[in-house]
Amino acid sequence: YKTALVMLGLQAMHVTQGAAGIDMEKLWHHSAVAALAAGAVARKVQEDEGLAFTAGLLHDVGKLVLALKEGIKYAAITNEFGDHGSSLNAAEATLLGFGHAEVGARLLTQWGLPEEICVPVLQHHQVNWDQPFGRICALVVLGNVIAHAADATIPGDQQESEEAVCGMGVFKLGEDDMAILLQGTQKDIARMGELLRAEAG
Numbered sequence: 001y002k003t004a005l006v007m008l009g010l011q012a013m014h015v016t017q018g019a020a021g022i023d024m025e026k027l028w029h030h031s032a033v034a035a036l037a038a039g040a041v042a043r044k045v046q047e048d049e050g051l052a053f054t055a056g057l058l059h060d061v062g063k064l065v066l067a068l069k070e071g072i073k074y075a076a077i078t079n080e081f082g083d084h085g086s087s088l089n090a091a092e093a094t095l096l097g098f099g100h101a102e103v104g105a106r107l108l109t110q111w112g113l114p115e116e117i118c119v120p121v122l123q124h125h126q127v128n129w130d131q132p133f134g135r136i137c138a139l140v141v142l143g144n145v146i147a148h149a150a151d152a153t154i155p156g157d158q159q160e161s162e163e164a165v166c167g168m169g170v171f172k173l174g175e176d177d178m179a180i181l182l183q184g185t186q187k188d189i190a191r192m193g194e195l196l197r198a199e200a201g
Contacts, residue, residue, distance in 0.1 A: 022067035022078065030084075030147055031057050036188045037150070038143025040181055045171045047139060055120045055136060056143040058113075062104025062121070070096060084148065086125040086163070101125055127166040138170035146178070150185050 038056030042049040063083075066074045073096070081091040089099035105122035119133040120140040129137035145164040168178065 034143040034147035037146035037185045038139050040184050041142045042139050052139040055117045055140045059121050059124045059140050062100030065103050066100055089125045127162050138167040142167040146182055146185050149182055
């Protein structure tokens with residue numbers, strides 16, 4: 001199911017190339033990697049891997065909605081505040097009235113997805129998560145952190161962020177655990193690249 005969901009995301013990317021203020025290829029790549037990483041963390045801590053993967057894949061869908069609906073205004077926000085992180089979500093909320101996390105959660109709720117997916121999408125930039133969704137929220141947060149850590153173009157140590165520390169605390173994971181998960185995610189990225197090259201060929 002992972003391959004099917006990743007390919008679905010890549011197909012959606014081609015439909016939405018006109019979205020202003022967002023690099024669609026980068027967004028879908030990050031979403032796919034976050035999904036793989038969230039699933040890997042879930043597998044390690046014996047949580048629902050499929051649920052973590054799906055929530056990880058959809059965690060940034062609100063960015064797509066904002067880019068499509070707000071156009072140039074959203075482009076200005078991402079140019080000033082960057083295209084990821086809690087600072088972007090806060091800037092969106094201040095300047096537009098809602099952040100991408102809230103928009104994404106509302107969309108998924110309208111689509112009829114369960115709270116186990118909608119709540120972590122809503123709270124993926126928070127560190128105090130609503131119960132009983134704390135564990136799935138922590139999985140998505142860690143998937144997001146690992147995905148950014150795997151992206152060499154993202155500055156700073158993502159694994160020292162407040163989100164990472166809180167997520168690691170939920171599952172009692174240490175730096176060594178995170179290093180192993182990051183290495184596994186980087187291998188998954190390489191395999192995903194091979195799959196996409198084969199698909200294109």
